[in-house]
Amino acid sequence: MKLKATIEHKPNIPTASMADIAFLLIIFFMLTITFEVDKTQVVLPKTTLRYEIPKQSAYVSIDPNGRIRVSDGNEQSALVSAADEVLSMAAGVIAMDPQKVFVVKSDGEVSWDKVDEVIDALKRAKVRDVYLLSDQRTVTDG
Amino acid sequence: MKLDRDRPDDEIPTSSMADIAFLLIVFFMITTTFTATRGLDFALPEDDDDPPVVEKEESVLIEILPTGELIVDQDPMQLHEIIPYLKPKLERNPKKPVIIRPDTATPYKYMVQVYDELRQGEDHGLAEPINISVPTQREIQSFWY
Numbered sequence: 001m002k003l004k005a006t007i008e009h010k011p012n013i014p015t016a017s018m019a020d021i022a023f024l025l026i027i028f029f030m031l032t033i034t035f036e037v038d039k040t041q042v043v044l045p046k047t048t049l050r051y052e053i054p055k056q057s058a059y060v061s062i063d064p065n066g067r068i069r070v071s072d073g074n075e076q077s078a079l080v081s082a083a084d085e086v087l088s089m090a091a092g093v094i095a096m097d098p099q100k101v102f103v104v105k106s107d108g109e110v111s112w113d114k115v116d117e118v119i120d121a122l123k124r125a126k127v128r129d130v131y132l133l134s135d136q137r138t139v140t141d142g
Numbered sequence: 143m144k145l146d147r148d149r150p151d152d153e154i155p156t157s158s159m160a161d162i163a164f165l166l167i168v169f170f171m172i173t174t175t176f177t178a179t180r181g182l183d184f185a186l187p188e189d190d191d192d193p194p195v196v197e198k199e200e201s202v203l204i205e206i207l208p209t210g211e212l213i214v215d216q217d218p219m220q221l222h223e224i225i226p227y228l229k230p231k232l233e234r235n236p237k238k239p240v241i242i243r244p245d246t247a248t249p250y251k252y253m254v255q256v257y258d259e260l261r262q263g264e265d266h267g268l269a270e271p272i273n274i275s276v277p278t279q280r281e282i283q284s285f286w287y
Contacts, residue, residue: 015160022163029170034179045251049256050180062250103181108251111242112206113279115253120278123186132254133181 029119033100038077040069041106046137053131058093060086060122062106066114072103073100090125105133150253182258201275202228207245210252221259223264232263236270241277 040061056073062068070089071077082087093100102122106115122130204224206215214218214227232238240260244253253276265273 011198013251018160019156019163022160023229026166026170029167029174033170033174045254047254049182049261050257051183053179058243069181090226104184106250108249108254110250112248112250112253113246115250116246117242119186119276120280120284121156123278128186130184131181131201132184132257134254134258136180137254137258 028073037071037073037075038069038105040077040105042105043109044105044135045108046141047132047134048137050134050136051131053082053103053133057101057103057131058090059103059105060090060118062104062110062114062118064107064109066110068114083121087121087125088120090122090127094126099129101126101129101131102127103131103133170183182254182261184257192272193223201239201241202231203241203243206242206248206252206256208245208247208249210249210255221255224256225258225263225268228272229266229268230272232268232272236268237273239275242273242283243277246279249252 009122034055038059038061040063042061042063048107058073059069059071059076060120061069068080068083068085069077070080072089072093080089090102104115104118104122106118114119203215207213212221212224214224219227228240242256242260244254256277257274259270260274262271
């Protein structure tokens, strides 16, 4: 009796669509990536209410040592020596875009007078929308 | 006569495309940072040269000491006691201004804590949002004294 020769299948993984998947992921990351304009390391205060901050908002950050950095939302934040410089920067930004949103990113331990100076400068620069950057407060935070 | 030409393949080599794509994915995954982009909105009133005069007696004053202790209308109070204290006053006058006045040495987090609590007034049964005011030191010196 003549036996049929067994056909051998070479094992292979279909990789034709791998590049499609990869490029899809690339497009996703390219669209969602946001480059931080301010990299100041702070411990943010915690709040229960938190709202989404519009993209490309201007930043004023205060680190634990009280140093102030400002960014117009496009450029990386730069150190300023006094709150008066916040006023001149904010006034310049508001002159270009009166609806510009400002974010105050301050360490929770910074004394109120420092934050007060910054908020006062923003008020004088006619800034209307300010967000106080915060972390989520949870039940365990008390 | 038949010529035996050695014709090269007219294919674009795509075998390394997946490698390049995954390299880019890894780059974006590493550089993407999920940052805290949420916070409390803090609408600033217009810097009016002639602001409406609010008598101190008509408003509720919340002072925050550097230790985080709260003094509401001269009485020490806990954070969770503020809304029940304000409730009857705001039912009579929903527009009653509530002024937060931290000490200059008070850590910023205590001010945010009080502001966050007052913003949740409606969740605690108040009919309208609380009219919160956080005057700056310059405003206090200009208009209060």
